[in-house]
Amino acid sequence: MWSIAKRELQALFLSPLAWSILAVVQVILGLVFAVRVSMFLEPDFQAQLSQVANPPGITSLIAGHVYVWASIVFMLVTPLLTMRVVSEERRNKTLALLISAPVSMTQIILGKYLALLIFFGIMASLISLMPLSLLVGGALDMGQLFSGFLGLLLLTAAFVAIGLYISTLTAHPTVAAISTFGSLLLLWMIDWAGGSEEQSGLLGYLSLTNHYQMFLKGLLSSSDAFYYLLLISLFLILSIQRLDADRI
Numbered sequence: 001m002w003s004i005a006k007r008e009l010q011a012l013f014l015s016p017l018a019w020s021i022l023a024v025v026q027v028i029l030g031l032v033f034a035v036r037v038s039m040f041l042e043p044d045f046q047a048q049l050s051q052v053a054n055p056p057g058i059t060s061l062i063a064g065h066v067y068v069w070a071s072i073v074f075m076l077v078t079p080l081l082t083m084r085v086v087s088e089e090r091r092n093k094t095l096a097l098l099i100s101a102p103v104s105m106t107q108i109i110l111g112k113y114l115a116l117l118i119f120f121g122i123m124a125s126l127i128s129l130m131p132l133s134l135l136v137g138g139a140l141d142m143g144q145l146f147s148g149f150l151g152l153l154l155l156t157a158a159f160v161a162i163g164l165y166i167s168t169l170t171a172h173p174t175v176a177a178i179s180t181f182g183s184l185l186l187l188w189m190i191d192w193a194g195g196s197e198e199q200s201g202l203l204g205y206l207s208l209t210n211h212y213q214m215f216l217k218g219l220l221s222s223s224d225a226f227y228y229l230l231l232i233s234l235f236l237i238l239s240i241q242r243l244d245a246d247r248i
Contacts, residue, residue, distance in 0.1 A: 004103070004111025005118070008085070012119055021077050025123055032069045033130040036062050059141040063131035064216045067148040070127050071212060074120065074156050075184050081119070082163025083177035085112050086243075090171040105243040109236060113164055120156045124149065144218030151215025154228040155208060159184055161235035168242040184208075 012018045039045055040061055049055040089098060098108060128149050134140055163180040170176050191207040204210050211224040 001103075001107040001111040001114065004108060005114040008112050008115035009118055012081075012115060017080065018119065021080065022123060022126075025073055025077065026126060028073055029066060029070055029127050030130065033062070033066050036065050037134075057141055058134060058138055059131070059144045060217075062134065063140065063145050064148060066127065066131055067152055067216055070124070070152055071155055071209075074123075074152070075159060075188065076181070078120075078156070078159040078163050078184065079177040079180035081116060082160060082167050082180055083173040084167070085116070085164055086167040086239075087170050087173045087176045091173070099243065105240045108243060109164070109239045113160060113236060113239075116160045116164070117157060120160065121153065124152050124156065127152075141218065147215050147218045147220055150220070151212050151224075154215070154225065155212050158208065158228050158231045158235075161232045161239075162187075165235040165239045165242070168239050 040058065099105075128145070131140065131145060162183055163176075166180045166183065167173075167176045170179075187206065187208045189207075189209075191204040191210060205227070211227050214221055214224050
């Protein structure tokens with residue numbers, strides 16, 4: 001598993017796509033961070049905060065805002081990175097060689113999944129350096145900051161698991177990317193379709209964003225973490241079964 005992860009990670013960093021994504025994500029979120037800090041320092045904004053009985057702190061207003069945008073950007077770039085993981089192997093006729101190697105399907109899937117998680121973990125860590133820089137001139141709620149970072153990692157891990165599974169279904173990376181984006185967007189906004197109170201409760205639980213919002217507020221809930229772990233496990237198991245079907 002570790003050998004596969006290392007190979008995938010090396011291939012990822014040798015491709016211009018990965019470096020382009022790293023650069024673009026940092027520029028976009030750096031701009032979001034700079035604009036938010038500038039807005040926070042404006043006298044009018046400070047005057048509005050002074051009128052609020054229990055105003056939100058700098059962690060919620062700046063770090064939380066950056067993490068919200070990070071989740072949106074990660075949803076957009078995940079299909080670009082997961083689309084080639086298995087579908088490109090299938091298209092290049094190298095999947096049969098990989099399947100025939102003396103490794104289990106579980107090791108193959110987990111190795112590829114781990115490589116993508118490491119890459120996204122690097123991006124998330126670089127993003128977290130932005131709000132951490134505020135410690136130079138102010139104080140942060142480190143518990144809330146850690147909660148937001150953990151929520152972003154769990155949300156991204158779910159993104160990657162879904163994208164990896166969809167990549168096992170087709171030999172066309174473009175189809176995999178479009179299908180992954182559509183699936184993630186559906187789970188992102190599924191609670192908007194809730195009609196009755198019962199439907200709203202069910203669809204709200206299935207929504208990726210509702211659970212993420214709790215982490216951004218600094219509320220570490222086992223039920224929210226369990227939701228992401230269940231979603232990740234489900235799609236990893238489906239990916240393993242899909243490769244097992246190819247071996248048969």
